[in-house]
Amino acid sequence: MLIKNLGEQGLLALIRPYCIPQSIGDDGAIIHPPADCELVVTTDVLVDGVHFSDRTTSPFDVGWRSVAANLSDLAAMGARPLGITVGLSLPPELPVVWLEQLYQGMQACLSSYGTGIIGGDLTRSIVRTVAITALGAVNPERLIRRHTAMPGDAIVITGYHGNADGGLKLLLDSQLGQNLTLEDRQILIQAHQHPQPRLDVLPILDRLRDDTSTIFQIAGMDSSDGLADAIVQICRSSQVGAIIDRAAIPIAPALTHIYPDSALDSALYGGEDFELVLCMPETIATQLVASLDSPGKRLRQQGAAIIGKITQQLAISIVDPTQQYPTLNLDMQSGFKHF
Amino acid sequence: MLIKNLGEQGLLALIRPYCIPQSIGDDGAIIHPPADCELVVTTDVLVDGVHFSDRTTSPFDVGWRSVAANLSDLAAMGARPLGITVGLSLPPELPVVWLEQLYQGMQACLSSYGTGIIGGDLTRSIVRTVAITALGAVNPERLIRRHTAMPGDAIVITGYHGNADGGLKLLLDSQLGQNLTLEDRQILIQAHQHPQPRLDVLPILDRLRDDTSTIFQIAGMDSSDGLADAIVQICRSSQVGAIIDRAAIPIAPALTHIYPDSALDSALYGGEDFELVLCMPETIATQLVASLDSPGKRLRQQGAAIIGKITQQLAISIVDPTQQYPTLNLDMQSGFKHF
Numbered sequence: 001m002l003i004k005n006l007g008e009q010g011l012l013a014l015i016r017p018y019c020i021p022q023s024i025g026d027d028g029a030i031i032h033p034p035a036d037c038e039l040v041v042t043t044d045v046l047v048d049g050v051h052f053s054d055r056t057t058s059p060f061d062v063g064w065r066s067v068a069a070n071l072s073d074l075a076a077m078g079a080r081p082l083g084i085t086v087g088l089s090l091p092p093e094l095p096v097v098w099l100e101q102l103y104q105g106m107q108a109c110l111s112s113y114g115t116g117i118i119g120g121d122l123t124r125s126i127v128r129t130v131a132i133t134a135l136g137a138v139n140p141e142r143l144i145r146r147h148t149a150m151p152g153d154a155i156v157i158t159g160y161h162g163n164a165d166g167g168l169k170l171l172l173d174s175q176l177g178q179n180l181t182l183e184d185r186q187i188l189i190q191a192h193q194h195p196q197p198r199l200d201v202l203p204i205l206d207r208l209r210d211d212t213s214t215i216f217q218i219a220g221m222d223s224s225d226g227l228a229d230a231i232v233q234i235c236r237s238s239q240v241g242a243i244i245d246r247a248a249i250p251i252a253p254a255l256t257h258i259y260p261d262s263a264l265d266s267a268l269y270g271g272e273d274f275e276l277v278l279c280m281p282e283t284i285a286t287q288l289v290a291s292l293d294s295p296g297k298r299l300r301q302q303g304a305a306i307i308g309k310i311t312q313q314l315a316i317s318i319v320d321p322t323q324q325y326p327t328l329n330l331d332m333q334s335g336f337k338h339f
Numbered sequence: 340m341l342i343k344n345l346g347e348q349g350l351l352a353l354i355r356p357y358c359i360p361q362s363i364g365d366d367g368a369i370i371h372p373p374a375d376c377e378l379v380v381t382t383d384v385l386v387d388g389v390h391f392s393d394r395t396t397s398p399f400d401v402g403w404r405s406v407a408a409n410l411s412d413l414a415a416m417g418a419r420p421l422g423i424t425v426g427l428s429l430p431p432e433l434p435v436v437w438l439e440q441l442y443q444g445m446q447a448c449l450s451s452y453g454t455g456i457i458g459g460d461l462t463r464s465i466v467r468t469v470a471i472t473a474l475g476a477v478n479p480e481r482l483i484r485r486h487t488a489m490p491g492d493a494i495v496i497t498g499y500h501g502n503a504d505g506g507l508k509l510l511l512d513s514q515l516g517q518n519l520t521l522e523d524r525q526i527l528i529q530a531h532q533h534p535q536p537r538l539d540v541l542p543i544l545d546r547l548r549d550d551t552s553t554i555f556q557i558a559g560m561d562s563s564d565g566l567a568d569a570i571v572q573i574c575r576s577s578q579v580g581a582i583i584d585r586a587a588i589p590i591a592p593a594l595t596h597i598y599p600d601s602a603l604d605s606a607l608y609g610g611e612d613f614e615l616v617l618c619m620p621e622t623i624a625t626q627l628v629a630s631l632d633s634p635g636k637r638l639r640q641q642g643a644a645i646i647g648k649i650t651q652q653l654a655i656s657i658v659d660p661t662q663q664y665p666t667l668n669l670d671m672q673s674g675f676k677h678f
Contacts, residue, residue, distance in 0.1 A: 009672075025576060026484050027412035027560050028381030028475070033372050041457060042367030043472060045426040047464040073366035087384040087426065087470040118380060121470075125386040131426040131460075131470030133382060136367070145365050221366050237364060333348075 003099060004092035011122060014096065018103040020083065020116040029119030031082050037137040039082075042073035048128035056171040059098045061193045062130065063105025069224060070134035071113055071197035072274035076222035078144040078202060079136030083118035084110065086132055089125030102130070113199050142209070144278070149219035149238035153310040154285035158198050158275045158292065159303070160191070160252040161227045162263060165270025167192030170258070177258040184254030195274040198222075201304075204291045208284055220278035226271040228330055234279060235316055236332055244308035244318040246325060268318075279310050342438060343431035350461060353435065357442040359422065359455040368458030370421050376476040378421075381412035387467035395510040398437045400532045401469065402444025408563060409473035410452055410536035411613040415561035417483040417541060418475030422457035423449065425471055428464030441469070452538050481548070483617070488558035488577035490651040493624035497537050497614045497631065497643045499530070499591040500566045501602060504609025506531030509597070516597040523593035534613040537561075540643075543630045547623055559617035565610040567669055573618060574655055575671055583647035583657045585664060607657075618649050 003011065016024070023029040033039060044066065046052060052062045067084065074081050086106065090099065103117075110116050118135075167188035170177050177185065205218065219238060223230045227249070235242055246264065255263045280288070285306050293303040316330040345353065355363070362368040372378060383405065385391060391401045406423065413420050425445065429438065442456075449455050457474075506527035509516050516524065544557065558577060562569045566588070574581050585603065594602045619627070624645050632642040655669040 025486065027415040028379040028418070028473075030416075030482065031378045031380065032479075033376075033378055035374070037372075039370045039372055039378070039474075040367040041370065041422075041424055041472075041474065043424040043426045043458060043460045043470075045428050045460045045462050045468075045470060047428050047462055049465070050463055076366040077369075079367070083380075085380055085382040085472055087382045087472070089384050089386050089468055119382060121382045121384045123384050123386055124389055125466055125468060126388070127464055127466050127468075129384075129428055129464065129466075129468050129470075131382075131384060131468075133380075133424055133426070133472040134367075135378075135380065135474075140371075143369065147364065 001096045002092065003090055003094050003096055006096055014100060015103060015122070018107050018117055020118050023083065023118040029083070029085065031118060031135065033082065034137050038140045038143055040074055040077045040079035040136040040138060041133060042070055043131065043133045044069045044073070046130045056168060057193070059101035060105035060108070063102040064109045064194050066130045066132050067106045067109040068195045068197050068274055070132045071109070071199060072195070072222045072224060074134055074136035075197050075199045075202065076144065076220060076276060077136070077138060078142050078205070078218070079138040080199070080202065081113055081115040082135040082137055083115055084132050084134045086117055086120035086130070088120065088122045089127070089129045090122070091126055091128065092124050094128065113197065142206070144218050144220045146219060146221050146234050147237035148217045149234050149240050149279040149310045151240055151310050151312040153219070153279035154282040154306045155231070155242060155244070155308045155310065156278045156280065156285045156288055156304050156306055157223070157227065158201060159273065160250055160255070161223060161268070161273050161275060162255045162266030162270045163188050163191035163252050164195060164272040165266045166255045166258055180254060180257055184257060187252060187254050191273065195272065197274055198276045201276055201292070204288060208287055212284070216281050216284060218278055218280045220276060223273050223275045223277050224271060226269045227277065228268040229271070230277040231316055232330055232332055234277065239314070241311040241313045241315045242308055243311055244316070246318050246320045247322070248305055248307040250305050340435045341431065342429055342433050342435055345435055353439065354442060354461070357446050357456055359457050362422065362457040368422070368424065370457060370474065372421065373476050377479045377482055379413055379416045379418035379475040379477060380472060381409055382470065382472045383408045383412070385469045395507060396532070398440035399444035399447070402441040403448045403533050405469045405471050406445045406448040407534045407536050407613055409471045410448070410538060411534070411561045411563060413473055413475035414536050414538045414541060415483065415559060415615060416475070416477060417481050417544070417557070418477040419538070419541065420452055420454035421474040421476055422454055423471050423473045425456055425459035425469070427459065427461045428466070428468045429461070430465055430467065431463050433467065452536065481545070483557050483559045485558060485560050485573050486576035487556045488573050488579050488618040488649045489556070490579055490649050492558070492618035492649040493621040493645045494570070494581060494583070494647045494649065495617045495619065495624045495627055495643050495645055496562070496566065497540060498612065499589055499594070500562060500607070500612050500614060501594045501605030501609045502527050502530035502591050503534060503611040504605045505594045505597055519593060519596055523596060526591060526593050530612065534611065536613055537615045540615055540631070543627060547626055551623070555620050555623060557617055557619045559615055562612050562614045562616050563610060565608045566616065567607040568610070569616040570655055571669055571671055573616065578653070580650040580652045580654045581647055582650055583655070585657050585659045586661070587644055587646040589644050
């Protein structure tokens with residue numbers, strides 16, 4: 001069955017079960033924001049052949065990843081999701097099962113984080129395009145922004161970086177990683193196919209704020225365009241620099257197994273890990289890392305690490321305390337290139 | 340100059356002046372919703388070759404129309420705009436001037452209605468696609484929805500229907516409308532190229548509510564998919580029917596000049612006029628029509644008309660009181676087909 005054979009009513013009937021019922025049926029979706037909150041709105045567009053392809057990404061995974069990318073942007077600002085809208089353009093010749101599995105993937109990710117689809121638009125095109133807008137709410141005092149990093153702040157990153165890039169490379173090159181165990185393979189491929197937006201970090205930050213008498217600001221963003229890009233963006237916005245300890249950047253053993261020499265490059269530039277890069281006072285940073293490395297979780301699998309410090313001097317250096325590797329300087333004017 | 344030659348930073352520098360400054364620079368846009376409001380969120384996707392083409396629509400007009408369509412969805416629910424996000428996918432070979440004029444068109448429409456661009460995403464694709472999400476706010480008691488029409492309600496429509504369709508046909512067929520005056524041509528083409536979302540109606544409705552002691556509900560939607568579709572959607576959602584007076588549907592003289600026999604078809608099925616179709620008690624409807632037909636405005640150019648009544652009987656009939664034309668029945672199961 002193709003989309004063009006289903007008809008408008010058939011398409012709506014197929015999509016409706018994936019939407020929050022009370023929000024649809026009008027020209028727009030209706031949501032009731034919590035009192036005294038700031039709204040955070042983020043939009044991401046995924047295009048077939050650019051952000052996904054049938055070769056590496058099932059329709060379920062396109063759905064999962066497109067939602068995860070948007071929820072990660074909310075997490076990056078400290079906001080809890082209120083819902084998403086989905087603007088789809090699809091070729092009429094596309095099998096209906098593709099659309100169905102796309103919505104299954106979106107819903108799987110959304111329901112993991114207690115939210116859902118509130119509206120959208122569906123139209124035809126010659127290229128599959130998924131445009132998602134996510135809405136979130138945050139207490140104005142707990143908003144995380146890029147431009148508030150302060151000299152002396154510790155830089156905390158969650159999870160592993162480079163794994164999503166490693167997973168994508170494994171899917172693209174069947175010769176790569178033949179020495180990997182099945183479990184290592186799975187860790188990397190899962191990082192690419194089912195990234196986990198770090199909304200789990202927000203209640204921990206809330207607790208840390210509630211438990212301390214000092215008021216502090218957290219600056220940060222997510223690492224969707226790579227860890228190096230995130231550090232550059234935060235430093236540029238905040239008019240500060242950073243010193244990063246090369247050895248403190250957690251690298252998954254699986255990534256080192258496929259890239260013995262260049263795992264750090266993947267971690268710095270790979271992108272799409274959707275982890276958080278946060279700047280905060282060191283005492284708070286230490287507590288955050290301890291909270292995320294709690295017993296019962298595999299060490300650093302879901303954990304966090306302090307990788308460096310914000311400096312007044314406007315330069316970003318990745319240093320090796322053992323002096324085995326030369327210092328790496330990140331260009332503060334560069335950034336991830338989408339075009 | 341092509342988009343691919345401009346580079347990421349160049350593209351951002353080009354777009355930034357069109358965005359509200361305080362909302363950008365983070366993973367998402369930040370907006371502060373008014374207290375005790377409902378949020379309305381609406382998404383529309385426009386695709387090159389489906390919703391616009393270089394033949395009939397300049398980039399400025401693509402921008403204007405894509406914004407107008409979204410603001411019209413907000414007006415249809417009684418909501419004032421808070422801002423929009425713009426998800427663009429564009430071929431790298433596209434001239435930069437196209438992108439610039441697109442943003443000029445969006446901004447021209449947005450600033451007419453006191454709102455702006457708060458965020459978005461820009462990526463490459465083989466087909467130009469504009470995905471806009473608009474956010475609006477409305478007092479929960481003044482929300483306009485489709486499912487609350489009541490038997491006895493008068494049906495009010497704003498403006499002319501069919502003009503946008505007439506304008507598009509004129510642009511597509513140079514043989515058509517050679518008998519038209521330049522002014523008539525302009526009226527029709529403007530209706531297609533620069534539709535006016537009817538946000539101007541909302542303060543009038545507020546005043547009518549404030550001036551009366553009775554509490555009443557307004558049901559409605561916009562006529563983006565055609566007047567007939569709007570009537571069908573409202574009746575279906577509200578589980579009611581309607582009797583429409585054929586002669587009461589305002590038809591622009593210009594439209595009758597090009598379609599002496601089928602102007603009503605254009606008005607009913609043409610679509611994209613972005614007017615409002617509202618159901619309310621007759622006394623209120625009469626006041627609304629009087630307010631919109633105020634002196635100084637050309638009669639019915641920006642006005643409104645009562646075209647019929649909501650009925651308990653589940654049928655939609657378009658009747659001719661002079662019995663010159665047979666009664667037309669709209670199928671309540673049908674609707675506009677997007678695929």
